[in-house]
Amino acid sequence: MNLIREIWQSIVRRDPLSTDKGKSELVFLNVWLHIHPAKVKKEHLRFKYTFYLGFITFFLFLILVTTGIALMCYYRPYPPMAYQDMKDLQFVVFMGPFLRAMHRWAAHAMVVCVFLHMCRVFYTGSYKKPRQFNWVVGVLLLLLTLGLSFTGYLLPWDQLAYWAITVGTNIGGYAPLVGGQLKELLLGGHTVGEAALIRFYVLHVAVLPSLMILLTIVHFWRIRKDGGLSRPTWKLRPNKTEALVTIGAPAEVAPLKTVAASTDKTYGLMEVVTGKPIFETVTPEEEEDAVFSYPYAFFREAIALMVTVTGIMAISFFFHAPLEELANSAKTPNPAKAPWYFLGLQELVSHSALLGGVVAPALMVLVLIAIPYLDRNPSRRPADRKLILWLFTFFVVANLVLIVIGTFFRGPGWAFVPPWVHVVSGAE
Template identity: 55%
Template sequence: MSTATKKAEPSLMDAVKEFPGNVWSSLFRNPLPENDAERSATSFTNFFLHIHPVKVHRNTLRATYTFGLGVISFFLFVILVVTGILLMFYYVPSTTQAYDRMLDLRGTVAFGTYLRNMHRWSAHGMVAVVFLHMCRVFFTGSYKRPREFNWVLGVGLLLLTLLMSFTGYLLPWDQLAFWAITVGAAIASYAPLIGNEIRFLLLGDVNVGQEALLRFYVLHVAVLPAVLTMMIAIHFWRIRKDGGLSRPPEADSKPQLSMAPGEVAVTVRAVEAPNLRHYGLQGVVRGPLTKVGNIPDNSVFSWPNLLRAELFAFVVTLAAILVLSILFDAPLEEPVNIMHPPNPAKAPWYFLGLQEMVSYSAFWGGVGVPGVFVVLLLLLPYVDRSTKGVGVWFSRERLLANTTFITFVFFNLVMIIIGTFLRGPNWAFVWPW
């Protein structure tokens, strides 16, 4: 295909011959990149990849810095969406049919057991991983300027994740689900003044029943996922706008260059943004200076470095969920029996800390303390304005903040552990062995 005539007038035969190649290159626009320009283009021209920056800082890729917790949460969410949609094909949100559908999933539906297991364990995993992700962000001081709002979004995402998991808990309509939601809804009703109204709004009735099942279903499959997806998108977008993941200030100032002696680095022009009435996109870029040209820094190309790391996180996540799903079946207890509450009736594990606290004081345990926690978390980046200790795990400069946070985390974990393992009939203390 080098002659000029053919190039000018391709025949039908040529079109047929080139068809596979053309389709391929339409789908995969770039060949495997061989130079920096192509690496940039790979990220830049692909719809799915252009959410990544072309280059990322080396610090972002340090496995021990992030442990990939953010992307793992996202991948778990993806697994949940996929398995959830498949499960929706079989599920009916009706008190008379829901449990039978569970039995069908377990007994007859192709891959039904695995779908349910994967969905269940991913859901529990997501609650745990999102929480760990928050801990990581805190301990590395990553919520500080300019990332305050992304932290607030993150707290919102944590709460949404809990709500997602909680609403999904009811759907199998077995004893476990029914009583966990009964307990959970009771905790909500301890809010002052409007507690009972909140509960009624949530359940559509004074008890957990058909109305509650329908509401939880709609929340679980439509409302919450839509909100969650939107917020995840904003969360990701803000990472880009805030200049990528947090890193210690010195990571920017000491570019690790290996230049030959006498070699001149790329010339960099720093142009002052002109204050014009009419301006291009450059005009809205933050900061007084716009970098033009290629300055040496500590970044590497996203393709393949970032993508490989993400692929690895995905493979590990999926493998873990698959192995869990094959080893452990999602619980399915007896069908709902309103007259026969289990003793003790326990909320889902992530709310057992609340239930444990409720056993001391209904208002403080169910509403007061968790409410204060959430408000403190939301206010955190606006209270802690110091910019020291960013980008380092357990920075010495943040000793007070980290110690306080660990205390809160430890307190909640202890409450959850007591509630999960050490509470027997009538919520009496028991040793699990």
């Protein structure tokens, strides 16, 4: 028994979890958990403030990585094989349709959650100083999410895949100066063919996920370095002009320095449980406001993880991922539609390829990235931000309307057809 205890203690060196010290050490002696603070503010645990969208997005990414690796065992990125492997996954691989459905629905859900997460951060004004850069990282993560979706779309090598990628890469070809070369580089040729399939596969399983993981690490790290989650505006105290804190190690006789207290700092980073915190004093009311991450935050994260996984599993149990006919370069389906989150773009493209396909999305991305630097208003209170809230709401609604039009109101030949009208497709 002593040996077992010794082994256990060589792995887990913290105090028992019944003590406050143990609860802290669980977090900061563990490489996986120490991205969390030892203590979190109660208000940040409230579902209504964040809807846990960041966590849910991350959990969806985990689902995508695990199911993706499983699918890789049966998939060969070569045109004669790719579609056959999809059919195998549909019909002869144990749990193949289920895993494929999980991968597909988790990907859709991730696009939705990333977007909603962005909306939450915007509406709470959480992109403002000192969190500007993390907003930029977030926009890059949104683009990576879309890039992963897009590259994944070609892999089944069915009609939907083939034509969505044909249209998508041709849009890129309209980019001024470099468009043509960019398209050729992406496709490894002039049309969507075997070279394009292997390139999209490499992007989908190696390049983009690596970038995603690297940027996610930065994104999480910066949350902590920027002072934790932003405080709900109703909790913000009016600025006390002369709130000062003393910096210095408690053992030293004289404090090192007295500086103005951060008004948006959640708690001292290096807080130890007994005795005074090392770097920054925490007011008693702030102390009272915080609880240990274990178990309060971890329990909620575990619930969010379980709800996300079971939700995706339940959907995948009832709805399988669609697979169309084998890709046919001669026959374009009518109407040929991109995945739903690109249908707003396709709607714009149907009016003008250059303006709608290149200029408008490029401007949209640039403005999104620049928001924290363009918005000079320091206040996070909704009452002070009416104009920009309206502008952002317009941006969200415009995107949704375009997607709804592209999805439900466009029929054969991209003609305007309301969903309640049934069109018998014309002769081929």
